Amino acid sequence: MFKFLKEKLKNAISSITKKVENIPIEEKVQEVIIEKTPEKKEKVVKEKQKKKAEVKEIPEKEIKEKKGFFEKIREKVQTTSINENDFEEIFYDLEVALLENNTAVEVIEKIKRDLKEVLVDKPIERKKIKTIIQDSLRNTIEDLFKVQGVDIIKLTKTKKPLTILFVGVNGSGKTSTIAKVANFLKKNNLTSVLIAADTFRAGSIQQLEEWGSRLNIKVIKHDYGSDPAAVAFDGKKYAEAHKIDVVLIDTAGRQHSNVNLIEEMKKIVRVVKPDLKIFVGESIVGNDAITQSEEFDNAIELDGIILTKSDIDEKGGASLSISYVTKKPIIFLTTGQELKDIEYFDKEKIIKNLGI
Ligand SMILES: Nc1nc2c(ncn2[C@@H]2O[C@H](COP(=O)(O)OP(=O)(O)O)[C@@H](O)[C@H]2O)c(=O)[nH]1
Numbered sequence: 001m002f003k004f005l006k007e008k009l010k011n012a013i014s015s016i017t018k019k020v021e022n023i024p025i026e027e028k029v030q031e032v033i034i035e036k037t038p039e040k041k042e043k044v045v046k047e048k049q050k051k052k053a054e055v056k057e058i059p060e061k062e063i064k065e066k067k068g069f070f071e072k073i074r075e076k077v078q079t080t081s082i083n084e085n086d087f088e089e090i091f092y093d094l095e096v097a098l099l100e101n102n103t104a105v106e107v108i109e110k111i112k113r114d115l116k117e118v119l120v121d122k123p124i125e126r127k128k129i130k131t132i133i134q135d136s137l138r139n140t141i142e143d144l145f146k147v148q149g150v151d152i153i154k155l156t157k158t159k160k161p162l163t164i165l166f167v168g169v170n171g172s173g174k175t176s177t178i179a180k181v182a183n184f185l186k187k188n189n190l191t192s193v194l195i196a197a198d199t200f201r202a203g204s205i206q207q208l209e210e211w212g213s214r215l216n217i218k219v220i221k222h223d224y225g226s227d228p229a230a231v232a233f234d235g236k237k238y239a240e241a242h243k244i245d246v247v248l249i250d251t252a253g254r255q256h257s258n259v260n261l262i263e264e265m266k267k268i269v270r271v272v273k274p275d276l277k278i279f280v281g282e283s284i285v286g287n288d289a290i291t292q293s294e295e296f297d298n299a300i301e302l303d304g305i306i307l308t309k310s311d312i313d314e315k316g317g318a319s320l321s322i323s324y325v326t327k328k329p330i331i332f333l334t335t336g337q338e339l340k341d342i343e344y345f346d347k348e349k350i351i352k353n354l355g356i
């Protein structure tokens, strides 16, 4: 993930650094406070003399000395001041890099605001510019994921069965994600049942049954064309009767323009009252994944998001943006087509992958 974005960010940061280097320098003398213990005293005095020699233009009488445990010395620093216009110009490369990599406009605006805060109309030490930009980006990205997370394993301790509904558009990865989640639960010593509530698309029930037999997990199904709310209801009853930990409900892919299918989804929610309603979206579709999740949220109020196909998403903007824009946590990322290819979303990993 982030193969393109990482490279673009690196280039944008060095281009900003170069542009800042073209802004005129102001030389300033700043005071640095050093602890003066008996052992350090001699060293401090020597350094002070050295600094004084370097900063010849400062008249001796202006150098204030503080008695006691601390000693002030003076240091010459090269600073630059970036004004609003400079900032617009230097932010341009970063903005383009982010846009090209599917980052949502809201997120770009936040990155810009935060960066402006630390860069504009302040004396900036030349040699620290790169670190200032990287620190600011890192802090902004941390902020993007402030929304409260969802810990499925923890939730199973308070709710039995824990009922989870998976929704999304066609082909986003719902059915295979359910299999991965079931496998993940199994590894955590939790039992689950799979519910074939996609009674709409040809082959969907068989697809879930194949996963069920590979995992040795029960699949509850009705016939194609039957009411998905009814099969979901039966599945939940089965889980209650058999003391199964988690109910995983697969559903048909749908778009928000598909009125009948949206009504059908709302009915499933009314009938089984899922504990979690999770949107499964493809990270490769970028901003479309955000729009889709907002539409599903409007229809049934989502609790979280799973982003699929992050293994083939070289841009990664959707995973940076979706949580901030929708205010929903990303619970898992899926990273391939095998059962094992699912991982808890980890913002530290995102920051590391971005190389900042
Ligand atoms: N590379 C990759 N492919 C995935 C991932 N998740 C799902 N797929 C593939 O996407 C296609 C559609 O998945 P499916 O689960 O049938 O989607 P559904 O229509 O939403 O149920 C299948 O070919 C999956 O193998 C993933 O994380 N990485």
Ligand SMILES: [Mg+2]
Pocket (backbone or CB within 6 Å): 174, 175, 176, 198, 204, 250, 251
């Ligand atoms: Mg499916």
